[in-house]
Amino acid sequence: MARFGQDSLHPSITDPDMDSMRILSETALRFPDALSFSSGAPYDGNHDLANLSFYTDRYIKHLRDKGVPDARITRLMFQYGPVNGLIQDEVALMLRKDEGIDVPPEAVMITHGFQEAALIALRGLCASPDDVLLSVSPAYVGIRGAARMLDIPIRGVLEGPDGLDPEAVAEAARAVRAEGRRPAALYLVPDFNNPSGTVLPLAARRRLLEVAEAEDLYILEDNPYGLFARDGEAMPTLKSLDTAGRVLYLGSFAKSAFPGARLGYLVADQEVADGSGTVRTLAQTLSKAKAMYSVGSSTLSQAVIGGILVEHDHDLRSATRELAAVYLERLDAALDALAEHFPPGADHGVEWNTPRGGFFLALKVPFTADLAAMERSARDYGVSWAPMSMFHLEGGGRHEMRLGFSNLAPEAIREGIARLARFIEDTPRETSPGTQRPTSRETAPATPGAAA
Numbered sequence: 236m237a238r239f240g241q242d243s244l245h246p247s248i249t250d251p252d253m254d255s256m257r258i259l260s261e262t263a264l265r266f267p268d269a270l271s272f273s274s275g276a277p278y279d280g281n282h283d284l285a286n287l288s289f290y291t292d293r294y295i296k297h298l299r300d301k302g303v304p305d306a307r308i309t310r311l312m313f314q315y316g317p318v319n320g321l322i323q324d325e326v327a328l329m330l331r332k333d334e335g336i337d338v339p340p341e342a343v344m345i346t347h348g349f350q351e352a353a354l355i356a357l358r359g360l361c362a363s364p365d366d367v368l369l370s371v372s373p374a375y376v377g378i379r380g381a382a383r384m385l386d387i388p389i390r391g392v393l394e395g396p397d398g399l400d401p402e403a404v405a406e407a408a409r410a411v412r413a414e415g416r417r418p419a420a421l422y423l424v425p426d427f428n429n430p431s432g433t434v435l436p437l438a439a440r441r442r443l444l445e446v447a448e449a450e451d452l453y454i455l456e457d458n459p460y461g462l463f464a465r466d467g468e469a470m471p472t473l474k475s476l477d478t479a480g481r482v483l484y485l486g487s488f489a490k491s492a493f494p495g496a497r498l499g500y501l502v503a504d505q506e507v508a509d510g511s512g513t514v515r516t517l518a519q520t521l522s523k524a525k526a527m528y529s530v531g532s533s534t535l536s537q538a539v540i541g542g543i544l545v546e547h548d549h550d551l552r553s554a555t556r557e558l559a560a561v562y563l564e565r566l567d568a569a570l571d572a573l574a575e576h577f578p579p580g581a582d583h584g585v586e587w588n589t590p591r592g593g594f595f596l597a598l599k600v601p602f603t604a605d606l607a608a609m610e611r612s613a614r615d616y617g618v619s620w621a622p623m624s625m626f627h628l629e630g631g632g633r634h635e636m637r638l639g640f641s642n643l644a645p646e647a648i649r650e651g652i653a654r655l656a657r658f659i660e661d662t663p664r665e666t667s668p669g670t671q672r673p674t675s676r677e678t679a680p681a682t683p684g685a686a687a
């Protein structure tokens with residue numbers, strides 16, 4: 236067979252960093268007996284095949300109730316659909332109820348998951364080779380990959396225990412500008428960041444919007460986990476606080492409904508005037524990019540998700556209360572098991588943070604937590620996790636693990652943490668015990684990224 240030179244492929248295809256998603260998902264296949272803290276897959280114990288047809292029918296009934304003739308519904312379902320989607324009305328209603336985001340349906344584009352929304356937003360906002368994407372670091376691997384695919388340079392801004400420091404963002408923007416480049420956008424997950432679980436406090440949200448205005452930055456707000464806060468603790472989204480049109484909101488139904496639908500959305504209500512003076516929303520303007528990435532999103536998937544939204548009166552926050560309780564129970568099980576195996580005051584050199592929700596927490600250990608260590612942990616101790624260094628954009632996280640607890644039942648979490656404790660105890664330390672910082676979850680939350 237003829238050989239194809241790897242060097243002639245686009246660098247994003249050969250970049251080892253682009254392999255993180257595959258490596259994490261293949262870990263489970265390679266070590267089927269290991270309990271897996273390595274993925275962020277949602278809980279899937281409540282799915283029922285009958286729901287697929289129920290919700291599709293519910294959406295079709297909704298269209299009929301609105302007076303749409305059957306011939307048109309048939310065409311909508313079977314033909315190529317409108318590029319920006321079918322269910323923008325439903326998503327706009329949901330955004331108002333769930334997030335206090337008040338935008339017209341024309342400001343919404345239905346996408347093939349968050350991932351396509353990110354590709355489209357980045358393609359639109361980063362206009363020249365000198366445009367740089369600032370991103371929280373550590374960050375979800377999907378944003379790094381999207382930027383890499385588009386040859387958009389990405390600059391990490393290290394977060395602390397409370398997420399991104401707005402002043403650090405301003406500093407990074409100025410540093411990029413001092414290099415003669417333009418900081419075009421900032422990516423972050425203000426609610427339960429993947430991989431660290433951090434939440435941006437309200438004052439920092441307000442300040443970040445001021446910084447975005449002062450530094451002429453657009454913010455890409457990614458919010459797949461915001462629904463899974465404890466009762467009464469949900470924070471206002473940046474988009475709901477944004478009065479200056481600085482935020483593009485990137486949503487996903489992967490966690491609030493199911494990832495197999497591969498559905499998400501981009502909210503971009505900023506106005507754009509074309510050459511003839513016609514003013515449209517940025518979401519409408521970006522529809523050219525949507526057409527070229529995927530022509531349109533699956534009408535079938537949109538019918539199912541549309542049916543879920545209609546059936547639950549566009550209130551996914553209420554509809555996912557039971558699911559939120561499942562995740563919170565798992566988070567508590569993980570935190571309790573860690574406290575049991577690594578008691579405060581003992582000399583184990585282990586620290587972790589205490590997220591209030593989401594799918595992930597950060598665990599700091601006294602040795603290099605890289606892929607080789609993870610393989611040893613999975614093969615010899617029956618427990619896998621994700622090296623935090625995979626999520627860092629500027630290096631760092633060498634001594635940290637991301638623990639994803641969303642897809643393990645509490646009993647399995649307790650067993651998994653017991654196995655992890657044995658692995659950690661058996662692994663030689665790289666630093667002398669005297670140099671370890673205090674180790675209680677009350678006294679010293681791990682600062683994701685501060686290790687190494």
Ligand SMILES: Cc1ncc(COP(=O)(O)O)c(C=O)c1O
Nearest residue numbers: 348349350375429459487489499
């Ligand atoms: C931070 C973050 N954004 C978005 C997503 C969902 O992306 P998609 O809708 O493409 O499945 C995930 C899923 O893991 C995530 O962790």
